[in-house]
Amino acid sequence: MDFGLDKKHEMARTLFKEFAETEVKPLAQEVDETEQFPAETVAKMAKSGFMGIPVPKEYGGQGCDPLTYVMCVEELSKVCATTGVIVSAHTSLCIDPIMTYGTEEQKQKYVKPLATGEKLGAFALTEPGAGTDAQGAQTKAVLDGDEWVLNGSKCFITNGKVADVYIVIAITSVTEDKRGRKKKNFSAFIVEKGAPGFSFGTKEKKMGIRGSSTYELIFEDCRIPKDALLGPEGKGFPIAMHTLDGGRIGIAAQALGIAEGALDRAIAYTKERKQFGRSIAQQQNTQFKLADMATRVEAAQFLVYRAAMAKANQKVYSVEAAKAKLFAAETAMAVTTEVVQLFGGYGYIREYDVERMMRDAKITEIYEGTSEVQRMVISGALLK
Amino acid sequence: MKIVVCIKQVPDTKGGVKFNPDGTLDRAAMLAIMNPDDKAGLEAALRIKDEIGAEVTVLTMGLPKADDVLREALAMGADNAILVTDRVLGGADTWATSTTIAGALRNIDYDLIITGRQAIDGDTAQVGPQIAEHLGIPVISYAEDIKVEGDSVIVKRQYEDRYHILKAQMPCLVTALSELNTPRYMTPGGIFDAYDKEVTVWGRADLKDVDDSDLGLKGSPTKIAKASDKVRKGAGEKVTLDPSESVSYIMDKLKEKHVI
Amino acid sequence: MALEEYKGVFIYAQQVDNEISSIAFELIGKAKELAADLGTDVTAVLLGHNVGNLVDSLAEYGADKVIVVDDPELETYRTEPYAHALASVINEYKPEIMLVGATAIGRDLGPTVSARVKTGLTADCTMLEIGDFPLSVPEGKEDTQKHGQLLMTRPAFGGNTIATIACPDNRPQMATVRPGVMQKIEPIKGAKAEVINYNPGFTKNNKYVEIQDIVKAVGTVENIMDAKILVSGGRGVGSAENFQMLKDLADVLGGMVSCSRAVVENGWLAQDYQVGQTGKTVRPNVYFAIGISGAIQHVAGMEESDIIIAINKDADAPIFDVADYGIVGDLKKIVPALTEALKAELA
Numbered sequence: 001m002d003f004g005l006d007k008k009h010e011m012a013r014t015l016f017k018e019f020a021e022t023e024v025k026p027l028a029q030e031v032d033e034t035e036q037f038p039a040e041t042v043a044k045m046a047k048s049g050f051m052g053i054p055v056p057k058e059y060g061g062q063g064c065d066p067l068t069y070v071m072c073v074e075e076l077s078k079v080c081a082t083t084g085v086i087v088s089a090h091t092s093l094c095i096d097p098i099m100t101y102g103t104e105e106q107k108q109k110y111v112k113p114l115a116t117g118e119k120l121g122a123f124a125l126t127e128p129g130a131g132t133d134a135q136g137a138q139t140k141a142v143l144d145g146d147e148w149v150l151n152g153s154k155c156f157i158t159n160g161k162v163a164d165v166y167i168v169i170a171i172t173s174v175t176e177d178k179r180g181r182k183k184k185n186f187s188a189f190i191v192e193k194g195a196p197g198f199s200f201g202t203k204e205k206k207m208g209i210r211g212s213s214t215y216e217l218i219f220e221d222c223r224i225p226k227d228a229l230l231g232p233e234g235k236g237f238p239i240a241m242h243t244l245d246g247g248r249i250g251i252a253a254q255a256l257g258i259a260e261g262a263l264d265r266a267i268a269y270t271k272e273r274k275q276f277g278r279s280i281a282q283q284q285n286t287q288f289k290l291a292d293m294a295t296r297v298e299a300a301q302f303l304v305y306r307a308a309m310a311k312a313n314q315k316v317y318s319v320e321a322a323k324a325k326l327f328a329a330e331t332a333m334a335v336t337t338e339v340v341q342l343f344g345g346y347g348y349i350r351e352y353d354v355e356r357m358m359r360d361a362k363i364t365e366i367y368e369g370t371s372e373v374q375r376m377v378i379s380g381a382l383l384k
Numbered sequence: 385m386k387i388v389v390c391i392k393q394v395p396d397t398k399g400g401v402k403f404n405p406d407g408t409l410d411r412a413a414m415l416a417i418m419n420p421d422d423k424a425g426l427e428a429a430l431r432i433k434d435e436i437g438a439e440v441t442v443l444t445m446g447l448p449k450a451d452d453v454l455r456e457a458l459a460m461g462a463d464n465a466i467l468v469t470d471r472v473l474g475g476a477d478t479w480a481t482s483t484t485i486a487g488a489l490r491n492i493d494y495d496l497i498i499t500g501r502q503a504i505d506g507d508t509a510q511v512g513p514q515i516a517e518h519l520g521i522p523v524i525s526y527a528e529d530i531k532v533e534g535d536s537v538i539v540k541r542q543y544e545d546r547y548h549i550l551k552a553q554m555p556c557l558v559t560a561l562s563e564l565n566t567p568r569y570m571t572p573g574g575i576f577d578a579y580d581k582e583v584t585v586w587g588r589a590d591l592k593d594v595d596d597s598d599l600g601l602k603g604s605p606t607k608i609a610k611a612s613d614k615v616r617k618g619a620g621e622k623v624t625l626d627p628s629e630s631v632s633y634i635m636d637k638l639k640e641k642h643v644i
Numbered sequence: 645m646a647l648e649e650y651k652g653v654f655i656y657a658q659q660v661d662n663e664i665s666s667i668a669f670e671l672i673g674k675a676k677e678l679a680a681d682l683g684t685d686v687t688a689v690l691l692g693h694n695v696g697n698l699v700d701s702l703a704e705y706g707a708d709k710v711i712v713v714d715d716p717e718l719e720t721y722r723t724e725p726y727a728h729a730l731a732s733v734i735n736e737y738k739p740e741i742m743l744v745g746a747t748a749i750g751r752d753l754g755p756t757v758s759a760r761v762k763t764g765l766t767a768d769c770t771m772l773e774i775g776d777f778p779l780s781v782p783e784g785k786e787d788t789q790k791h792g793q794l795l796m797t798r799p800a801f802g803g804n805t806i807a808t809i810a811c812p813d814n815r816p817q818m819a820t821v822r823p824g825v826m827q828k829i830e831p832i833k834g835a836k837a838e839v840i841n842y843n844p845g846f847t848k849n850n851k852y853v854e855i856q857d858i859v860k861a862v863g864t865v866e867n868i869m870d871a872k873i874l875v876s877g878g879r880g881v882g883s884a885e886n887f888q889m890l891k892d893l894a895d896v897l898g899g900m901v902s903c904s905r906a907v908v909e910n911g912w913l914a915q916d917y918q919v920g921q922t923g924k925t926v927r928p929n930v931y932f933a934i935g936i937s938g939a940i941q942h943v944a945g946m947e948e949s950d951i952i953i954a955i956n957k958d959a960d961a962p963i964f965d966v967a968d969y970g971i972v973g974d975l976k977k978i979v980p981a982l983t984e985a986l987k988a989e990l991a
Contacts, residue, residue: 006579007455007579008575008576008579011452011455011456011459011570011575011578011579012572012575015459015569015570015572015575018569019569047568047569048568048569048570048571049571049572049573049574050572053572053573057573061573062571062572062573062576063573063576064572064573064575064576068572068576072572272940351909395801477764478755478765478767479758479759479762479763479764479765482759504801505800505801506767506800506801507767507768507799507800507801508755508767508768509751509752509755509767510751510754510755510758510765510767511755512755513723513752513755513756513759514755514756514758514759516756517727517755517756517759517760518759520850520851521850521851522723522724522850522851522852522853523723523752523756523851524723524853525723525748525751525752526748526752538856542748543660543748543749544747544748545860546858546859546860547858547859548720548855548857548858548859549855549856549857549858549859550722550853550854550855550856551853551854551856552853552854553850556853604764605762605763605764605811605813605814606764606765606766606809606810606811607777607809607810607811607812608807608808608809609777609778609779609795609808609809609810610779610807610808611805611806611807611808612805612806612807613805619964619965619966619967619970620952620967620968620969620970621968621969621970622959622964622967622970622971622972623969623970623971623972624959624971624972624973625971625973626973627973627974627977627978627981628981630955630971630973630978630981630982631978631981631982631985632985633969633971634953634969634971634978634982635982635985635986635989637951637953637968637969638930638986641930641951642827643873643897643929643930643951644897644986644989644990
């Protein structure tokens, strides 16, 4: 398959790799230990244009393709999955829906500062009672004169509190179908930090990606202007789903990066580590494990790049995105678990990064649609 | 104002030099990078551009693959790129190299020329001052800081135990130390644009006021009599002595090697 | 260019603040050997203002002649008047060899002058000898070989390769020479040299730069990459307090302290001092590896040091595989004793 990888992409990868090694890797351990959002790194990424890679230049972006963006998240995640998801949530879940559904005014107002990295973005769909099943959602928005009034709460929001701009999905009406079943109709809104009645609840303490700022969002009679509505009223659910299709490619790239990072470390470590008088890389058990992991990682890379190409060239890419995320996430989990095993006791202690990578990998099977949801999307298309 | 930055593509020695099993240098395994002092020089030029406005042209002499470092410079923010490449230029020493680059520079307008102090492959620090000499312009080497003031540059010139603040009339040439600054990263969009731009390619015919006899291997006064990759040293002596004997042993070795 | 017109070995006698730099004496020491091989003499070229008093020390260190260019324009080093002075001396007196120190001055003056007099210059030489070029020729081609050539050997590629270079068709044969490598002779008290005063005349032109300020002995940030001697400690040093022993040793030798990754991780020293793959790559003249086991990641950052001296209590430590001199023993006893011995020696 031709991914259209050319010299531009090669050089972009060199850039991302160098940035990741120099700016991100030295902080990865500390970011995990202290659970501190790496604000300085984000500022550096903004300066280098990493916060708006697939955004057209006229909106403050870099004018690159989705593949370049995916490579950025991949390279960052090789050394620090926290940094990877910050870029992914910002780009795929906040900028992308505004670019796709926003009015020209909204693009000018929001995309420009987001793409330059002056502002950070987030996306809020999940609620305590509504994860995979969005119909369980409670957050409502009611039009009151020239303002929408939001009430409810959102949870597990990546870039929560640190972000300036939030895409919030809320119920704007409830209709009954023919059989009398109630159906909630959603709309998407752009909510700025500082809007009256908008506050932050608990900061989540997580197993992995611990530097990522995960917060509860609280809306108490939160008033936002009428023109904060993103896309047509009542179309919030398809907007959210389409946004997540894109987001899944970012998370797939994150998972791919984690797997690649773990494999790189395993190769280096097994060559160096001696047991029974020879390096463990000289033992066939190690060699076969490395071979299996490398094969699997490359297969994941193919699926992820394929999905990025689909996003560049197709209107709908749900299945490609779902396959990429499903396979990359499960690869990340499997590879990091195996790598910890290869490291033995050293894999279990924090001095070596693989312990963190294994914890980080797990979330990729969960957020932006669990692996089960991805299987539903893929099988749904097969059995349509 | 117009700034020309001369850059060179060199093998990366930073992440540890790679060796073949026989102890010779494995050049193929090392990445080709923009020479660090040159990159600092480019950053200095780009900062002048950011602050007071300037057109920054990067120029390199090398093989066609040196195109890569020119694209990198464009992706960092340089405006134009020139590659000087020709088979007759191969094997040049610093004299022939500086003659060639001076010949290329005579084709373009410049107020300030910046080169790196030295390249990490040759470590000679000669090409910059020699270009200035060929062009008949002032040179300030070992710059730790460069400022533009009217039609002059003010440079902090490093010496072993001091620095001088020097003022030179433009046009002039300054050689940059990598301590000068931390170069910016390329931007992804800059990379995409860099590959859409044209790199000007010049050959022998484009060099101005240069004799054939001064170019390439033939035009190089210095000739290599012998070159070898330094074979990695193996284990030396190992001794187990009591502390006072150990001290005498080390003292003897330090004297033998003229350390003390 | 009539090569045979060029005779004698010249050295640039660098002076700063009317004080001869040590490199000048080192160059004379080497030049004497070369001159002996060639059957010629050694001339020091002294440039400056009111520097006549320095002539005798050059003679005592072995200069047969001293050419002095004394002019107010040469008060403080600036490229143009100095290059003009040295190039004029070369054109006037036609030396076959011109040696310059590879100092911050010499590495500016050397290339400028070589370009001006149109000859080759070999940078940062560590070995100079007189020999044939090419080194060998096929039988029957003996007439193509030139004798009595200056063969200049220098490291390149960050010390990973060495090249020997000649300058067979141009004169003078110019080299800059790395400070601290060549040996000066024991000064001969009362020795005198023939003194030649020469002034080519100085006319200001566009190449003259203005010195606005001179700031001496600036406290630049210490960089272990610049240190000539590194006293490096590892986990075996045992504690942050014990690093004082290493610091004392480094101070006596005018060196700096550096360390392995373990030391940084233990918080004994800052990351700036770390040598190795994740730290800095260093290439000092002497590297003391004290209580450092010698993991490959560490070795990658220091193996190019000229002399490696390892002290470790573990005789099997891999550091001994790269050390020139390895001492199996207790660093806590050896290091302080070594410091005392050096103090006594250098006092």
